[in-house]
Amino acid sequence: MAQPDNNRRTHIHDTTSNIRRLNDCFRRSLIFGGQTVLTSGVSALDTEAKTALLRQVQTFDAFSRDNDPHGEHDFGAIEHAGVSYFWKIDYYDRARQFASPDAADPAVTVRVLTIMRADEY
Structure with a gap:
């Protein structure tokens, strides 16, 4: 009977942990490590909102x-003033043309964090 590949599991866990850490750091700052994009519905809000x-x-x-089925902390659903919003982090290559070859x-x-009204999805 073959033994499980613990090195592979450890690598996947380390990769996921690193992606999660990078996503959390970026999301908490909204500027360090990526770009934040607001959809038109979010951009239309007043400054306070x-x-x-x-x-x-x-937060x-x-x-x-x-x-968060993959444990990467790359999506969230929130409500503000009775309206539902989503935020999502996607991973692009440095030229922002294709998917990143390694999100970790x-x-x-x-990283591109998009914040949108749920009805804009």
């Missing part, structure tokens, strides 16, 4: 198996 919404994204910690490596990855 936008600031409150951005703060909710930065989001309600990760679960339902909204910040040298080859640009």
Whole structure:
């Protein structure tokens, strides 16, 4: 009987942990390690509402198996002033043209965090 490849499992765990750490650091700052994009519905909010919404994204910690099945902390759903919003982190190559070859490596990855109204999805 073959033994499980513990090195592979450890590598996957380390990769996921690193992606999660990079995502959390970027999301909490909204500027370091990536680019933040607001959809037209979010951009149309007044400054006070936008600031409150951005703060909710930065402090989001309600990760679960339902909204974070891969453990990367790359998606969240929040509510502000009775409106549902989503935020999502995607991983692009440095030129922002294709998917990143390795989301765990910040040298080859640009994170793009998009914040949108749920009805814009």
